[in-house]
Amino acid sequence: MSNVIPYLVPIAVGAVAIVLIAGLWNMMRGGSPNRSQMLMRWRVGLQFVAVIVIMAAIYVMSG
DSSP: TTTTHHHHHHHHHHHHHHHHHHHHHHHHOOOOOHHHHHHHHHHHHHHHHHHHHHHHHHHHHOO
């Protein structure tokens, strides 16, 4: 498991970035407000997961 966690950090951060860019793209082209809200909810959830993964990686690397 400790070998997998460092690879999960860039994946989690990348997922957050992709959803953020998709939300910005939707706003810039005047897309549906409902889609913007959905993407914002996904981004917040993915940020939560990314923080947990980063904290787990720090914990595993420190000990």
